[in-house]
Amino acid sequence: MATTRTPAPTAPATSSRGAGVALMSGSAVSNQTGAAIGSLAFDTITPAGVVAVRQWIAAVALLATTRPRLREFTAAQWRLVIALAGVFAVINLALYSAVDRIGLGLAVTLEFLGPLAVALAGSRRRIDLACALLAAAGVAVLMRPQPSADYLGMGLALLAAVCWACYILLNHALGRTLPGAQGTATACGLSGLLFVPIGIGVLLTHPPTWSALGFAVTAGVLSSAVPFLCDALALRRVPAPLFAIFMSLNPVLAATAGLLILGQHLDLWQWASIAAIVTANTTTVLTRR
Incomplete structure (x- = not known):
């Protein structure tokens, strides 16, 4: 007796993909708003x-959820974890110091060169060369000589880019030896310990106000806890290339958040440079199998 195969329903898959897109959007907006x-x-x-x-907030959130x-x-494995902890410590300090000097949009754009360099490394495709x-x-335009150019701030953002590239490679290595996010969570916890004397020293020499503490805690929640949860859930629903494309929007969102929240205005050339770097990354992702 012949049987007919019932086609698999597509509604749940479509719904899952839509939920993944919503989670990725929420993660990106939360991250840059928190910064x-x-x-x-x-x-x-x-x-x-x-x-x-x-x-500290990121360490508590990751360790509590990962255990x-x-x-x-x-x-x-401990060597990889310790190396990643050092990367965690440097990347955020370098990025936030850069944001203080050159603004959120430009700092995040230059930092984004890290994952772009990892994506392009070793490629021989003409499209990747382009x-x-x-x-x-785009980088040349952003770093062109100007009377107001802050090269120390740009250098700090590029240091954050190097750290982001190292973060990707170390996480990849840890993912092959440790299940789940155990390595990342442990590294984040060690990084939090490294910042205990630094944080205490800063808070003693710069007495915080309640509003300043509120801003810092909000940044920790929106830029660490929320993105981690959203990204973990999104990667279960969408393919990695789509996730990478959404990551490409972070420089644009950072520039928008800087404009709306901090009043940091960019000129036409700076917006064009951000668009060029975002386009380069998106094209690299879309043209890969």
Whole structure:
């Protein structure tokens, strides 16, 4: 007796994809909004103080949700975790210090060169070469000599970019040896411990106001806890390339948050540079299998 195969329903898949897009959008908006709000506390507790609070909140959130089995880690795994902890400590301090000097939009755009460099590294495709040249042109315009150019701030943003590239490679290595996010959570916890003396020193020398503490805590929640949860749920619903494309929108969202929350205006050339770097990354992702 012949049987007919009933086609699989597509509504649940479509609904899941839509939920994933909503989660990714929420993650990106939350991340950049949190960074903008956190910068409102720079004048009171300095970027280092805001980073310390953010790291503590991120450590508590990740360790509570992941609960890594520390006693089961091998020496090789601990080396990767310690290296990632150092990256965590440097990347946020470098980025927030850059935001304080050159603004949120430009700092996040330059930081975004890290994952773009990882995506392009080792590629021999002509389209990737074109994307690299397009991104390089955008960077050249952003860093062109001007009387108001803050090269220290740009250098700090580029340091954050290097750290982001290292973060991707270390996370990839940890993901092959430790299940789930145990390595990332442990590294975040160690980074939070590193910032205990720094944070205490900053808070003692720069007495915080309630509003400054509120801004720093809000940054920790919106830029760490919320994105981690949203990204983890989104990656269960959407393919990695789509996730990478949504990550590409972070420089645009950062510039928008800087404009709306902090009043940081960018000129036409700066917006064009951001668009060039975002386009380069999006094209790289879309043209890969």
